[in-house]
Amino acid sequence: MTIKMFCPKWYYLGTVPTKNQKRIRSIFSDFISDDSNYLTPSGWQCNVLSTYSHDNNPNAPWDEFANEIEPCMIEFLKEMYPKKEPLMSPTEAWVNKYKKGGFQENHDHVISPNHEHFCNLSFIYFYQVNDSNFEFYNREYSEYIKSGLDDVFRVSVERFTSPQVKTGDVIIFPSTHEHRVTRNMSDDERITISMNFCVT
Numbered sequence: 001m002t003i004k005m006f007c008p009k010w011y012y013l014g015t016v017p018t019k020n021q022k023r024i025r026s027i028f029s030d031f032i033s034d035d036s037n038y039l040t041p042s043g044w045q046c047n048v049l050s051t052y053s054h055d056n057n058p059n060a061p062w063d064e065f066a067n068e069i070e071p072c073m074i075e076f077l078k079e080m081y082p083k084k085e086p087l088m089s090p091t092e093a094w095v096n097k098y099k100k101g102g103f104q105e106n107h108d109h110v111i112s113p114n115h116e117h118f119c120n121l122s123f124i125y126f127y128q129v130n131d132s133n134f135e136f137y138n139r140e141y142s143e144y145i146k147s148g149l150d151d152v153f154r155v156s157v158e159r160f161t162s163p164q165v166k167t168g169d170v171i172i173f174p175s176t177h178e179h180r181v182t183r184n185m186s187d188d189e190r191i192t193i194s195m196n197f198c199v200t
Contacts, residue, residue: 011173012076013163020068021168027061032095032191046104052094062093069125072170089198091117098132098190103183106137109175109196119196122175126165128191132184135160136177
């Protein structure tokens with residue numbers, strides 16, 4: 001084959017062990033079920049309910065959660081073949097809840113290096129999933145389509161990439177990756193727990 005791809009984007013997909021998933025539900029169920037812990041953050045162009053920027057967010061059991069996801073973090077680091085011993089410092093963590101009709105617009109997690117919450121790696125734990133999709137967005141897609149090459153060549157160029165996730169799965173990806181969540185058409189809530197890290 002002579003057609004080569006370059007500058008690949010990547011993400012890690014793993015599953016938290018079942019016993020750890022059960023402990024996460026045990027420690028988080030009260031906090032997650034309390035709708036008074038949520039708001040729609042200012043500036044977000046969506047209707048997702050989130051603990052992000054809520055005064056109650058620091059009260060969530062973040063330290064215990066970090067302990068339960070450690071097997072995935074260890075596996076992630078092993079598969080990334082680090083050039084040096086990485087230091088992963090969590091900068092932010094929050095819960096998102098998508099009721100029926102809930103969605104989230106295209107966005108990334110990029111924060112200025114001078115900001116106290118600067119991050120370069122993002123993490124999502126799928127606490128409860130349904131038929132709505134998490135999707136990565138290809139920023140270069142529109143320019144490629146406008147160039148006309150897609151009308152000529154059968155090289156697969158995707159606008160959205162939707163990892164096939166289930167409850168208990170984890171996705172880790174560079175914070176620069178733009179992504180979104182499609183509208184929840186189910187009566188069941190979709191719930192995720194997100195974290196940002198600064199990795200050096």
